[in-house]
Amino acid sequence: LIVCYSDGLIERRGELLTEGLDRLKHAGRSLLRLPLDDVCSHVVKALGVDQSREDDVAVLAVRFDSPVRTRFHWAFPAEAGELRKLRAAIRSWLEERQVDQSTQNALLIAVGEACANAVEHAYHDSPRGEVRVDIEQRPDRMLEATVQDFGRFRPPAKQDPDRGHGTRIIGELTADFSSDSTSTGTTVRFRLPVADLRVSA
Amino acid sequence: MNDEIATMELEPSDGSLLIRLHGEIDLSNAEQLQQQLEDAVEGYSQVIVDLTKITYLDSQGLRIIKKIRDKFAREDTALILVAPSTSVSRQVLEIARMTDYVEIRETLEG
Numbered sequence: 001l002i003v004c005y006s007d008g009l010i011e012r013r014g015e016l017l018t019e020g021l022d023r024l025k026h027a028g029r030s031l032l033r034l035p036l037d038d039v040c041s042h043v044v045k046a047l048g049v050d051q052s053r054e055d056d057v058a059v060l061a062v063r064f065d066s067p068v069r070t071r072f073h074w075a076f077p078a079e080a081g082e083l084r085k086l087r088a089a090i091r092s093w094l095e096e097r098q099v100d101q102s103t104q105n106a107l108l109i110a111v112g113e114a115c116a117n118a119v120e121h122a123y124h125d126s127p128r129g130e131v132r133v134d135i136e137q138r139p140d141r142m143l144e145a146t147v148q149d150f151g152r153f154r155p156p157a158k159q160d161p162d163r164g165h166g167t168r169i170i171g172e173l174t175a176d177f178s179s180d181s182t183s184t185g186t187t188v189r190f191r192l193p194v195a196d197l198r199v200s201a
Numbered sequence: 202m203n204d205e206i207a208t209m210e211l212e213p214s215d216g217s218l219l220i221r222l223h224g225e226i227d228l229s230n231a232e233q234l235q236q237q238l239e240d241a242v243e244g245y246s247q248v249i250v251d252l253t254k255i256t257y258l259d260s261q262g263l264r265i266i267k268k269i270r271d272k273f274a275r276e277d278t279a280l281i282l283v284a285p286s287t288s289v290s291r292q293v294l295e296i297a298r299m300t301d302y303v304e305i306r307e308t309l310e311g
Contacts, residue, residue: 080227080228080229081229083227083228083229084206084225084227084229087225087257101287102287102292105289105292106292108257108289109257109259109289109292109293112227112257112259113259113260116227116228116259116260116261119228120228165260165263165264165297166259166260168297169259169260169293169296169297172296173296
């Protein structure tokens with residue numbers, strides 16, 4: 001909260017300037033809890049301006065809403081060690097919105113699986129390229145995620161029967177899951193319904 | 202960068218071994234962790250792996266759990282996982298329908 005004022009608010013004839021400043025300091029303590037609309041009238045009243053007005057008085061109050069990022073973007077080199085940093089970044093983005101624990105886990109796992117696939121399979125013959133993650137908070141209480149790489153998808157030559165669970169897990173956890181591979185890269189998309197999505201102020 | 206994203210504590214008690222895992226399991230550490238687990242459980246007839254403090258686990262983690270389960274089945278070693286229903290591990294184990302293959306407990310006590 002920022003409060004700007006003209007000297008008429010604190011100055012009184014025959015009084016030290018510090019006395020007015022002390023009155024203001026005292027009044028300032030309770031301002032943070034007030035609705036913005038009431039801040040100016042409270043200041044004027046608390047400083048006794050009405051009774052002893054000798055000068056013009058102007059007061060302006062400004063409060064900044066906490067900036068809420070509705071979009072998350074993260075790009076990283078396709079290396080396994082980067083996955084942990086990505087998760088930390090998603091967690092801190094999720095902290096700004098109140099999402100239940102199980103939805104948070106689902107988002108981390110689904111994005112994690114898509115990224116691990118990109119790290120493992122996208123850049124075989126080319127130098128390690130980039131993986132991009134975009135998550136958007138939609139007005140319809142959906143989190144919409146896109147994971148993109150710019151390599152050529154090639155499944156591992158030797159199929160391990162225990163591999164390939166990643167995409168099945170994304171499918172189970174999310175809605176509208178799609179994976180589209182072309183010669184210039186793979187784009188994975190999915191949506192996650194959020195039961196209790198509220199923006200915290 | 203800190204290379205240990207998951208750590209384990211071992212608590213042996215006659216024939217049985219309790220392994221408490223902490224941290225995250227992903228593509229970067231799954232294979233190394235599998236090796237560490239396999240080395241640690243040598244010679245025990247029952248192994249309890251406590252996943253309560255695991256904050257991230259995906260198909261890479263499931264893969265090592267399956268490998269260890271298969272190895273144990275061959276060696277007649279009992280494997281018990283501890284994963285509370287609110288944990289990320291339980292969520293993933295249920296999606297992968299692993300709950301029928303491995304004994305999973307809500308808490309260490311039962």
